[in-house]
Amino acid sequence: MLAVAWLLAAAPSAIRASATPTEYTKNQAPVYDDDFIGPAPYKTPLYLPTADGALSGRIIAIDAGHGGYDGGAKGGAGLWEKTYNLQISLALKDQLTAQGATVIMTRDGDYSLADFRPAIRKKRQDMERRAQLVLAGGAELLVSIHQNEYRKASEHGPQVFYRADCAAGKAFAALVQTNLNAELLPSSHRKANVGDFYTNSLGIPSALIECGFLSNPTEEANLRDSAYQRRIASAIVKSITEWFAQENPPAAAARENR
Ligand SMILES: [Zn+2]
Numbered sequence: 001m002l003a004v005a006w007l008l009a010a011a012p013s014a015i016r017a018s019a020t021p022t023e024y025t026k027n028q029a030p031v032y033d034d035d036f037i038g039p040a041p042y043k044t045p046l047y048l049p050t051a052d053g054a055l056s057g058r059i060i061a062i063d064a065g066h067g068g069y070d071g072g073a074k075g076g077a078g079l080w081e082k083t084y085n086l087q088i089s090l091a092l093k094d095q096l097t098a099q100g101a102t103v104i105m106t107r108d109g110d111y112s113l114a115d116f117r118p119a120i121r122k123k124r125q126d127m128e129r130r131a132q133l134v135l136a137g138g139a140e141l142l143v144s145i146h147q148n149e150y151r152k153a154s155e156h157g158p159q160v161f162y163r164a165d166c167a168a169g170k171a172f173a174a175l176v177q178t179n180l181n182a183e184l185l186p187s188s189h190r191k192a193n194v195g196d197f198y199t200n201s202l203g204i205p206s207a208l209i210e211c212g213f214l215s216n217p218t219e220e221a222n223l224r225d226s227a228y229q230r231r232i233a234s235a236i237v238k239s240i241t242e243w244f245a246q247e248n249p250p251a252a253a254a255r256e257n258r
Helices: 002-010 013-018 080-099 122-135 168-186 217-223 227-243
Strands: 060-062 103-104 141-148 160-164 206-213
Touching: 013 141, 013 227, 060 080, 060 122, 080 103, 080 141, 080 227, 122 206, 141 227, 168 227, 217 227
Parallel strands: 060 103, 060 141, 141 206
Antiparallel strands: 160 206
């Protein structure tokens, strides 16, 4: 931490001045650490229903993983994970609002919710602000969209994660995993797994969805394809619809104090 403070103090004033955030701009061109424009103030991208449907009256949160300075994993085509996450999240938002849902997105462009300075603990600040948007907006359910990677290129297929002690998350993640397997990879026997992720700790039913592996060239090409992205979205919508159609859904574990 001392080293970071020293670097900032030692930076030429011209560099520091040019790096000062001006205003919050959504849907900006790809941003890099040094020209990142911080969200001040940040707002909830809220999408209202476009039609009546099975999800009328529901409020659902979509967290497109990473964004802005945080690219996540890098795909074989040179695209950052944040790009696939956003495209799939926007497709999901379109399908959910068409089924009557109100959708809260933690981001709807290429940005993070962290301040430009200080440069430390940005990930933490980004995640806490995402949580704030989701909970303040009254979301009843949260899906976080990510892509996987692995050192073995042969690894492929969707993988869903839930919080270990959350009965709701476990049941919801199982639904999503089943529907994604059926839609994308019927031969897969993969089951939803326990995973320790911040977005699964908020006290509402939630799942973190790794849609596929960027380290597998065939799957990476699929994940870039808008028709394939819409198929992912429709399997998630099916799962969410099935979730809310339950008579007695299992309860979510209380929010974790992190
Ligand atoms: Zn990720």
